[in-house]
Amino acid sequence: MVTISPTRTKRRFFGRIGFQISAVFLLLISLSFYITDIRLTDFVRDYLYQQRIRQDSLSLEKLAVTVAPLFQSVQSDRLDETLVSSAGEMGGRLMVLDTDGKVQFDSYAELMGLRLELPEVVSILTGSRTASYGIHTLGAIPGEDAGSRIAYGAVQIVGTEKPLGVLLYASGVNEMLKSLRDVERQLELVFIIVAAIALLAAVFFSNLITRPVNELSDTIQQMGKGDLSVRAKVKGTGEMRALAENYNMMAEQLESLDKSRNQFVSNASHELKTPLTTMKILLENVLYQPDMPVEMREEFLSDMNHEIDRLTNVVGDLLSLTQMDSRKMTVNMAWFDLSDTVANTLHLLRPQADKRAQELAAKITPGIMMYGDQAKLEQVVYNLTENALKYTFDGGRIVVSLQSKGKQAFLSVQDNGIGIPDQDIAHIFDRFYRVDKARSRETGGTGLGLSIVRQLVTMHGGEISVTSTPGKGSTFTVRLPLGEKGGAPA
Numbered sequence: 001m002v003t004i005s006p007t008r009t010k011r012r013f014f015g016r017i018g019f020q021i022s023a024v025f026l027l028l029i030s031l032s033f034y035i036t037d038i039r040l041t042d043f044v045r046d047y048l049y050q051q052r053i054r055q056d057s058l059s060l061e062k063l064a065v066t067v068a069p070l071f072q073s074v075q076s077d078r079l080d081e082t083l084v085s086s087a088g089e090m091g092g093r094l095m096v097l098d099t100d101g102k103v104q105f106d107s108y109a110e111l112m113g114l115r116l117e118l119p120e121v122v123s124i125l126t127g128s129r130t131a132s133y134g135i136h137t138l139g140a141i142p143g144e145d146a147g148s149r150i151a152y153g154a155v156q157i158v159g160t161e162k163p164l165g166v167l168l169y170a171s172g173v174n175e176m177l178k179s180l181r182d183v184e185r186q187l188e189l190v191f192i193i194v195a196a197i198a199l200l201a202a203v204f205f206s207n208l209i210t211r212p213v214n215e216l217s218d219t220i221q222q223m224g225k226g227d228l229s230v231r232a233k234v235k236g237t238g239e240m241r242a243l244a245e246n247y248n249m250m251a252e253q254l255e256s257l258d259k260s261r262n263q264f265v266s267n268a269s270h271e272l273k274t275p276l277t278t279m280k281i282l283l284e285n286v287l288y289q290p291d292m293p294v295e296m297r298e299e300f301l302s303d304m305n306h307e308i309d310r311l312t313n314v315v316g317d318l319l320s321l322t323q324m325d326s327r328k329m330t331v332n333m334a335w336f337d338l339s340d341t342v343a344n345t346l347h348l349l350r351p352q353a354d355k356r357a358q359e360l361a362a363k364i365t366p367g368i369m370m371y372g373d374q375a376k377l378e379q380v381v382y383n384l385t386e387n388a389l390k391y392t393f394d395g396g397r398i399v400v401s402l403q404s405k406g407k408q409a410f411l412s413v414q415d416n417g418i419g420i421p422d423q424d425i426a427h428i429f430d431r432f433y434r435v436d437k438a439r440s441r442e443t444g445g446t447g448l449g450l451s452i453v454r455q456l457v458t459m460h461g462g463e464i465s466v467t468s469t470p471g472k473g474s475t476f477t478v479r480l481p482l483g484e485k486g487g488a489p490a
Ligand SMILES: Nc1ncnc2c1ncn2[C@@H]1O[C@H](COP(=O)(O)OP(=O)(O)O)[C@@H](O)[C@H]1O
Pocket: 383, 387, 388, 391, 415, 417, 418, 419, 420, 428, 433, 434, 435, 436, 440, 441, 444, 445, 446, 447, 448, 449, 450, 451, 474
């Protein structure tokens, strides 16, 4: 046994679309934050750094001027005193280096005699600059806590005629870095909050989109399994609503198509079964009564022949109808004389009228040319006139007229026959519909004639209408567009 595994998609809270939307949201937000973060911290760092340099350089350059004479005249005590007190005021460490880069004075009194090869110092000693600032990771000067950061400011000490050395100021920048880290931490917090909000929004919006899509997909799946009565829920606005509405419209059409097809098949089967049943009874009679009188046998056989004609009619009508349905019918469009066509068709039916002493009158305007399928319009005239003859008493009168008005032709078939009751008029163009089944059957009708007529008329862009009074007679009127004069045959 073959099992068809249902591919029903499980309703997930977070579908594919939801995931994609959230991912895109997050990516965009992260990217913009990353860029802002880098730019902002750079900006803050630069700002704090510049501020610090401005502060330090002012006091440092002033101090260098004070220190120069003391250093030149080797007043060690006063120099020491000045440096220590200034260092205390500035909150850092002050050193004086000679032109070799050796420490001569240190407010911490630790590094005397040591040569410091800091880039700031070197740049002054080589004469390329008179002041230099930089921030370093500690470790350059022995005894510093390795790892923490420090700012160096170096200015030239100038004596009366030549440079005497370098005034070096070292101070921790941990405060500054801490405020920078605070800014970064705040940014991270904002990022987390915004990302969380964005994620929630993504979930919300994607649900808004995916839920109706999932619902519709489930509905389609159910329909695919054969339940044509299911409909999608129409809600919301915009595209999703239009989608559901269009889908429902399609489902409606499919369902009604399915219903009418079933109806048609069941009617057609019934229509075929009746003559078959009759024929079987007739056949069995002949078969099981070998000593049946010859006249009776002939009557049975003639009845069977009649039933075969009926069957042939039904099958023929069914074939034309299904061909029209599937649009596979071949049409031979051409200009032809409609007046002649109507007259010739009436000619075919005249013997039938004569047999029942019916008058078949024709009022045909000659020379009406039409662009269409001649054989199919012949059938229209034939079916309508045949009906008029069939549903009119012996000795009745049938008038077929044809006129043209502007670019249209009007064909009318009028009889003074039995007429059609009001409640049936709306249905006579339906397939297999007959007002009086027994009567139609007797006359070999299939109940398909008028529905074929209507399809053929519609196919030519025309219209058919009927007026009828029971007991008085009926008039069928067909309006047909003649087609453009000189219009090219298809
Ligand atoms: N001219 C008419 N007068 C009265 N009844 C008519 C006329 N034409 C059609 N009808 C009714 O409409 C029904 C449908 O017509 P039709 O489709 O041609 O089927 P059929 O002729 O095979 O019965 C007929 O059975 C008949 O009851």
